[in-house]
Amino acid sequence: MLSKIVIQNYRTFRAFRLDFDPDMNILVGDNDAGKSTILEAIELGLTGKLRGRPLYQDLSPYLFHQDAVSEWIAALKAGRNVPPPEIIIDLFLASSPETAGLKGANNLLKADEPGVRIRVVLNTDYKAEYEEFIKQPDKVRLIPTEYYKVEWLAFDGNGVTFRSIPATASLIDAANIHLQSGVDYYMKHILNDYLEADERVKLTRAYRGLRETFAEDESIVKINAALRGAPSDVSDRELTLNIDVSQKSSWESGIVPHLDDLPYQFVGKGEQSTLKILLALNKKVDDAHIVLVEEPENHLSFPNLGKLVHKISDTCKDRQVFITTHSSYVLNKLGLDKLVLLSSTEGVRLDRLPDGTQDYFRKLSGYDTLRLVLAKKSILVEGPSDELVIQRAHMDMHGGKLPAECGIDIINVRGLSFKRFLDIAMLLPQNFVAVVTDNDGKDASEVEQRYASYTMAPNISVHVGEDKNFKTLEPQLFKANGRATLNAALGQSFTTDDALLDHMKKHKTDSALAIFESDQTITMPEYLKDAVDAVS
Template sequence: MITKIRICGYRIYKDFTLIPNAKLNILVGDNDAGKSTLMEAITLGLNGRVGGRGVLEELNPHWFNTEQVEEFVKLRKAGKKPALPEILIELYLHDQAELQVLCGAVNTDVPTNACPGVFLRIFPNEEYQDMLDEWLKDPSPLLPVEYYNCEWRSFADRELTKRPRALSVATIDSRTVKSSAGVDYHLRQILSDHLETPEKAAISLDFRNIKAGMTEGALADVNGRLATLGASLQAEPIALAMDQTSRTSWESVVIPHVDRVPFAMAGQGQQAAIKISLAMKRHSERVKIVMIEEPENHLSHTSLTTLLDRIEALATDDQQLFVSTHSTYVLNRLGLDALHLLNRNKVSKITELKPETISYFQRLPGYDTLRLVLAKKVVLVEGPSDEIIFERVFADLFGMRPMAAGIDVVSMRGLSLARCLELCAAINKPVAVMRDNDGIDPAELRKSVEEWLDEKGRGLFIGAVADGQTLEPQLITANGEPHLRDVLGITSAANLLTWMTREKTEGALRIANSEKILIPPQYMQAAAEFILSV
């Protein structure tokens, strides 16, 4: 299992460290937050290859961190001599018997850390120093990767030529299931782990015999005719024969079928589900690390539920899972306690959620926890009408909508306030919560959630009981009944409070669209000022 990941200079990661969970890791972040790049780096460190090809075959200038490269070029042109940019990926591993061959202290940890691990380093090749010196006379952001070298070594400082057997990894990218070639590299790797060595040898031998049979059978008559053509220099006979080299090994032509349909022609959701299941099967003990990118892609809600059930059932303590997702349903179902919130070089990890809180959100998988997680700041309200009116109040006060200030207004929709505040506290999310007093002293209401409040980042705002128990009477108290009737377009024939209570959403929409002045309830204004300032 991986105990620590350090990535320096690779793509968006200038200097990044992640301490993963031993079993399940859910990677969440905005677009371009680094989820896919993190998985790429893990695969690179474990395999020393990219999609089955050598690193130097795939290396290009865009692998290097843009910020570091720009700083390097700037310093060089200023007459200074910084070192050329490099890439370093270090994977620290759990100290167990089968990994002792990788154990050593050749890593960047301070103080010295002797443990199993591997690292991949891409750096300038000294053999090309004269060419590098020439290039350095007029450097550009496009690094001369032709003059770079790559080393893949263990922490014991031993060169690695192939992936250690104890570090097998399965990668399933549900976003872009590659089906044009029949079976992609990752699936071929997963299937290989399900076959024993004698089985592979038997298949290979039979396939070789089949190809030889083609040469002696259907091709024999053709070869008899070709032999009479005299095309070669010394009149040696020319003939056709089946290719017996490794380029045409059985792995490249034997493909799985699903219900008698070639795997490549199955639906993309089906392909992703099969790859995930094969990678996680209990008897596939060789696959220690499974990485799944966006399992929700190409799946209906029902199919996604089935797939998540399968992931939960197949998960064992012997495998470490990394799952990236943009789905609240996936996050809630698999467990908020496994969340890593990525934002380029930063990562936030939930460490203090109570087990009952995790279970609470798992029972409510439809609640949009991702909005809470991804927003820069959050305002929690009780329902849609509160959300609509707060948007209007915020715009009146500050001349912009909350989202323009990085603030997401989210309805709790009857959810436990304590659970929502606990989640915000666990990820250190700035939050302002507004709630009705329901005729109860606000000081009493605060007591049940006091442990999650923080005047510097998490505040609870409740209207005074004297001004009304819910939002509607609070608005009447703040604006006066005649003015609010004018804002809402309600005649004196109707009871204002009764109408507003019955038509909550309609009333909120009228207030939001009205050009007349609205005086916000004091607690709502205080919440807006608080969340903008933290």
Template sequence: MAIKKIKIRNFKCFKGLFELELNTGLNILVGNNETGKSTILEAIHIALTGFYGGRNIRNELSQYLFNRDVVELYINSVNSGTASPPPSIIIEVFFDGSINPEYEGNDNSERVSCEGLRFQIAFDEKYTDEYNVLVSKKNMMSLPIEYYEVTWTTFARQAVTIRGIPVKSAMIDSSNYRYQNGSDVYISRIVKDLLSPEEVTAVSQAHRRMKDTFIGDDSIKAINERIRKESMIVDGTVSLTVDLGTKNAWENSLVTQLNEVPFGYIGKGAQCVMKTELALTHRSAQNAQIVLLEEPESHLSFSKLNQLIKAIAEKYGDKQIIISTHSSFVANKLGLENLLLLENQKIARITELLSAEFFKKVSGYDTLRLILCKKAILVEGDSDELVVQKAYQSQNNGRLPIEDQIDVISVGTSFLRFLELADALNLSVAVVTDNDGDVAGLEKKYADYIKENKKDKITICYDQVEDTGTLKIGKKPYNYNTLEPKILKANGNNITLFNSILGTDYSTIEDLQKYMKHHKTETALAIFNTDEEVVFPAYIMEAIRNE
């Protein structure tokens, strides 16, 4: 049992209708901040469980659940005398497969017969008279949420209760801490999943005896006697005791420890691991068909995150999992073919990615940097990255590319793998690469992206001239077609200029070329830091100009 599709209308950041088709198994939501990743998880969880922020949604109704622009338009319409109908939040959940025949019908926005559920926060018609009086005053300041009601109906137009919904979700947000004393999630899990009824009774009795001991302590008796003597006005006996509470009061008195340190005092990383692991093994997650994970990478070290991702992949492969993340490692490790890119209330997805297995195994690549930036410039190494950034600064009043949401990314020799990903998601990318004295070979390598196969948003930038010379390094001919000699050439082989930039004192261009070859990083860093005016090769300038 899984969700095939979800439609969200007017909920939080989603103005109007937003639609998302989901994979039966794993779904990885990525996108920049405020694009709606968390909102999607919240919408699914509300529709299936009725809980928002750990509380019943009926008790949490607020105009802040509604899209701000929609509320503003509505209030303006009321105050201008052209009142439009009160806005509503609608979440439609289309189920995949046979969930329950009683849920099948066509009461959905598509008017197709299928199994599904409709959750709605909408104006309740029984308040029409009161509402009309309010509207007639034309001075509305906020959404009249007191006239709203929460309802669940099947696509067969039948009202249902939360208890009766056949598909359940478990929401795990390790980045937030909503429990009261930092340990009730853990204690609740012990009570519900580990202890037998006899053990619960034993703990309760031990807790009661602890309270009895407190009350019977001689020092407490003496203190109470003094309080009684000092109480001259109150009609009755004032004394100090402990809250006897209910028979389950002991649950709130216990404190979880890790290595004898109370839960609230351990590091956030350890708290995150414990909370996520326990939540995943909790009965609610075990029984849920859908697991919702909010940024599992929060506060985790690389090794701990690796353990968590392995557990998710191995233990919950039979469930529908929806994860929001900003971590390239998480996305790579779980499979980029499962990635859903959210931007401007639209979804881009990768249906087939030949390099997916590569990124799983070599998961350190910053794939999400490529996916989430406005434009990426791909280079081979650190020295190329520094030079490209300097070239961009020289043309943009000293701004770094990242300040304009342009990310210069070193990808080693994996250009084609990143280009496959960029092509699948229609991303803006420029590649800066050396021709290494073999333009024909380079053009063959990038044949799918140049000339007649040129993509609208992908540009391969390289020098089309093969330079030659007589210099040798040892017994090997010097390569005149890499970054350093191309920069020298673009500046007319100006020895004086580069001696000044590099802090050297060479008299021949050959000696300068040798130094730059053997000190690539130092050379690039010196160029990046210099105040001298440097001319950059045309293929580099093409990359930073291309939009």
């Protein structure tokens, strides 16, 4: 199994390190955070190949971290002949008798451990050409990869091959799995499992018989009669139509997978994606120690995604798995404790979550946990009415801008599961999280005390309506604005306070939407404004 990876100057990573879980690693992060790059780097370290081709054949200036390239070019223009950037990927393997031959300290950590290294470095054979190239630094725009070489080494400094590494990886990416029109892996899988040898012979004979009778069809006879008489400027031989029945063209090229009588290529994208991943799992996992899965949720509905995640979990039980995802469902089902939030230099793990919180989100996997993980600033609310009013508060305080426009995510936790989300926030000190909650007729200090163990963290704050006589959001809005203002905002004409409050409580979301859209000046309760300030 893999224990960790260290990367220098490869794609988005200038200097990066990540320790691996021996079982499951769920990689998440913003766009361009490097999720796919990690999978790519693992595959490179174990196979020496990039997208199925040897790396030396696909070397590109754009594989290098652009800051490293810019600094090198700036140094050349300043008259300093500094060495050009190198790409290094160090992949550490767990110590075992099988990996002992790869042990050494030839790695970025200088640790005496087993592992393999991909190094993209200037080839000394081209030193003269390189020196000539940099004599005109004003013309240097990109790394001259034509003067580079790729080294694939063990940590002891010796070269390796695919056979000398006692670990294999399979990358499964539905977007890049192409099932052909004939008998591809899907058909072969069915035939191998369900057909005996004599049944395959019968299938071959039946298919050949159908092709042989093609030319005997009355319409084909007439067409061929016409073609025989057609003049030809190319050949004096007769032109006719028939199906190739030579040995080279067998039934494999003509039989197409059908699902519910539809040819595979006409089946929905979700069904295709699921089929591709499951078939790739069946095909590749048996021979792999490490399974890399790229965004399995693409094109899938929740029920189908649930089946797929269950299949991945069951199939890969005894293997080390790496999954990239943008789906909270995938994350919750496979375990928040396996999450790795990627930054430019490392991965933050949530493996210190309380067991109860992990189980909670596995059972109730519809929660948007990934939104909290990825948001730098978020406000947690109890329901959709609170969500709408908080958005209006933010717009009033920030020139009409929605929270999302300022990088703030308003997350409806659907009830009182704040503490479950705050367990996550405690492990993400760089993410600012504010909680907005009702006092429910209690002193604000009493409500705040429930969260005292969380609010000790500098990135977490809790905001409660002060007056316990105004228990929930609607009374708090009424206290801050009065009947006339709210009647105008809601398009109502209630003549008593009780009637207005009764209406707002019975029509919470409708009332909140009316306030969100109203042209009236709305005074927001202080605790709502404090929550917006806390994350702004």
